[in-house]
């Protein structure tokens with residue numbers, strides 16, 4: 001007969017063995033649980049801050065001394081951390097090296113003038129984000145002053161910002177080349193106060209034809225601005241409805257010689273809701289035709 005002590009020991013042994021087996025079986029489960037605990041929980045990425053965007057590869061910042069080597073913009077918006085006056089004071093060059101024009105069979109540059117506007121600009125940006133395309137926005141100084149947050153959003157989302165003068169009032173603007181460039185300089189100051197840099201591309205309100213003489217072109221060149229025209233007009237400056245705006249763009253873009261660098265004029269300033277309505281159809285039609293969407297920079301060929 002086995003002693004009670006021996007029976008107890010066997011029970012204890014069996015219990016220990018059972019516990020050990022249970023522990024071994026549970027070990028992978030415990031390890032898996034620990035690993036699971038360690039896995040970082042996916043969170044929404046924080047929206048880019050201004051400082052992050054400034055060093056982001058989404059933009060190209062002009063170097064202090066742009067040399068003769070081609071600018072490595074690669075389709076990105078081009079900005080300068082120096083104002084014209086700051087470059088002059090520091091004896092830094094204002095000229096831009098000639099970039100190799102970007103060439104492909106079907107390239108479109110969507111451009112929007114007269115913003116930012118609290119109704120139309122966010123709507124345009126939402127459409128561009130949804131369609132994953134970039135565009136160029138020529139901003140007016142008086143609108144920039146009213147809506148700095150929209151300027152920040154344009155910049156942070158990698159859209160190209162251009163200078164469309166301070167007040168857009170032809171009479172004062174086109175008094176002289178000096179009055180015109182003074183408005184560009186002032187608008188640059190406003191932009192730099194918001195996004196810490198300024199563009200080198202500008203567009204004359206109403207276009208340069210009929211407003212510019214040789215003196216304007218010379219002063220623009222001296223100040224390092226690139227005047228950007230257009231070769232496709234959406235006709236949205238009139239009271240055109242969305243269907244007509246879309247048709248205007250798509251009809252003009254049937255001209256083969258434009259297709260390598262179609263620069264489309266549109267407006268996102270106050271009152272241009274029909275442009276917003278036309279935009280998804282325009283983008284989708286151009287995508288279906290195989291167009292590449294780019295922002296305006298020094299690689300963009302001249303409109304004409």
Ligand SMILES: [Zn+2]
Pocket residue numbers: 113114164168205206
């Ligand atoms: Zn305009």
